[in-house]
Amino acid sequence: MIRRITLLLWCALASSAWADLKVATLHPVLTDLAQQVGGKHVEVIGLLKLGGDPHNFSPSSSDIRKMSTARLILASGKGMEPYLPKLPDSLTKEQKILDVGKTIPSLTISEESGLFVCCPHHSEGSLDPHWWHSVKNMQRATKIVSKAFAKVDPSNAATYAAQAKAYEKHLETLAKWARKEVAKISRDRRKLATAHAAYTYFCQDFGFQSMPVQGLTKEREPSSQYLADVITDLKDNSIKAVFPEAQANPKVLKEMVRGTGAKIGGKLFADYTGNAKTTTYEAMFRHNVTTIVKGLTK
Amino acid sequence: MRGFPLINGALILLALGLALAPLWQLTNAQTETPTTTSEVTEHTKVPTEVSVRYAHAPTKLTISHLGQDLWSATTANGINEGIELELPLPKEGIDLHVTATWPAGTPSTALEITLEPEALPEQSHVLWGDGSVDDILTFQWHE
Numbered sequence: 287m288i289r290r291i292t293l294l295l296w297c298a299l300a301s302s303a304w305a306d307l308k309v310a311t312l313h314p315v316l317t318d319l320a321q322q323v324g325g326k327h328v329e330v331i332g333l334l335k336l337g338g339d340p341h342n343f344s345p346s347s348s349d350i351r352k353m354s355t356a357r358l359i360l361a362s363g364k365g366m367e368p369y370l371p372k373l374p375d376s377l378t379k380e381q382k383i384l385d386v387g388k389t390i391p392s393l394t395i396s397e398e399s400g401l402f403v404c405c406p407h408h409s410e411g412s413l414d415p416h417w418w419h420s421v422k423n424m425q426r427a428t429k430i431v432s433k434a435f436a437k438v439d440p441s442n443a444a445t446y447a448a449q450a451k452a453y454e455k456h457l458e459t460l461a462k463w464a465r466k467e468v469a470k471i472s473r474d475r476r477k478l479a480t481a482h483a484a485y486t487y488f489c490q491d492f493g494f495q496s497m498p499v500q501g502l503t504k505e506r507e508p509s510s511q512y513l514a515d516v517i518t519d520l521k522d523n524s525i526k527a528v529f530p531e532a533q534a535n536p537k538v539l540k541e542m543v544r545g546t547g548a549k550i551g552g553k554l555f556a557d558y559t560g561n562a563k564t565t566t567y568e569a570m571f572r573h574n575v576t577t578i579v580k581g582l583t584k
Numbered sequence: 585m586r587g588f589p590l591i592n593g594a595l596i597l598l599a600l601g602l603a604l605a606p607l608w609q610l611t612n613a614q615t616e617t618p619t620t621t622s623e624v625t626e627h628t629k630v631p632t633e634v635s636v637r638y639a640h641a642p643t644k645l646t647i648s649h650l651g652q653d654l655w656s657a658t659t660a661n662g663i664n665e666g667i668e669l670e671l672p673l674p675k676e677g678i679d680l681h682v683t684a685t686w687p688a689g690t691p692s693t694a695l696e697i698t699l700e701p702e703a704l705p706e707q708s709h710v711l712w713g714d715g716s717v718d719d720i721l722t723f724q725w726h727e
Contacts, residue, residue, distance in 0.1 A: 468679075468720075470651060472650060493677065
């Protein structure tokens with residue numbers, strides 16, 4: 287028995303020691319993505335654990351220590367990690383930071399985009415950093431990560447490219463499933479009222495208009511004028527359901543929608559910091575699509 | 585400061601009424617029944633010609649909308665002629681669920697679906713399939 291345990295421990299230690307590349311990630315979406323692309327050749331150190339809030343995360347000294355062995359650090363970018371410009375000061379010259387979101391087209395709040403029901407005139411120019419809510423963006427990120435892995439570990443470049451291609455194909459199947467699910471909602475009823483503006487990319491892909499009921503971000507309190515406008519918009523647009531975020535307290539939302547005719551829908555995951563059921567990007571995406579379709583069709 | 589009890593009472597009632605009026609307005613506004621979604625989303629159906637082009641004839645084709653089959657055709661049963669359907673066409677567009685199957689051994693092939701609604705320009709979309717397709721096509725005329 288002891289020999290078996292020793293063998294298992296040795297195997298576990300050996301597999302991590304033998305990984306060809308060590309990568310640290312600053313967002314759980316990137317942890318999953320790095321594992322999908324890297325497979326057994328990459329050891330992924332996810333600094334933000336499930337349940338953590340990336341909006342309030344900043345690497346501690348122990349996180350910096352964990353990062354010190356990684357050759358590549360993956361960041362989601364688009365302002366999600368405000369500490370990113372200063373992070374190189376804590377790293378060695380050999381360590382590289384890959385801002386995955388940098389090459390993904392950004393969505394900003396503007397009157398012309400037609401993506402918003404209620405906030406262009408309040409928050410013109412604000413940026414949504416949650417690019418992973420578009421499967422197309424995830425496919426693009428897969429290519430970016432695969433190329434970066436190949437650059438720092440050229441000996442496994444072909445494997446990374448093959449694994450990235452397989453994951454992209456898998457994501458295409460996911461997008462197809464989502465298109466069929468969302469098609470159950472008539473296009474003129476596709477108004478997605480959520481607590482904050484975290485689903486703009488999702489809205490663009492599936493023809494929704496976004497309505498961030500409690501303002502753009504958790505950090506910025508909405509003005510009373512904004513709240514009054516939202517209540518009017520909820521009534522005028524006959525919004526069927528308002529969806530809270532998994533980590534937020536839905537009490538405030540409940541209070542806001544009282545008397546508007548809208549109900550409180552299931553909880554959505556904005557930053558993929560879900561529970562045991564949503565440990566992968568795919569599980570999070572499927573959960574969100576199913577919850578939205580259920581909330582707007584029943 | 586004793587005054588007339590009747591006048592005093594009336595004045596108190598008037599003051600109370602004035603204070604309660606805005607409160608009543610607020611609560612009344614809260615309980616107002618909102619317009620139901622179905623009322624808002626009623627759309628006039630537009631007569632629309634639906635036609636199909638392909639390099640390899642599918643054995644079966646189905647077009648549905650919101651879970652309802654609009655057209656189910658086979659090679660022996662009208663797939664070439666197309667069909668006229670009454671479609672709701674809101675400015676947000678319409679998602680059509682298209683499924684098609686080809687005989688075994690058919691190479692990767694394309695299927696073009698064209699919609700020609702009354703008084704609107706025609707619009708086409710292409711789907712590619714390896715033996716079968718099962719996907720959503722979005723048609724939108726108003727930006």
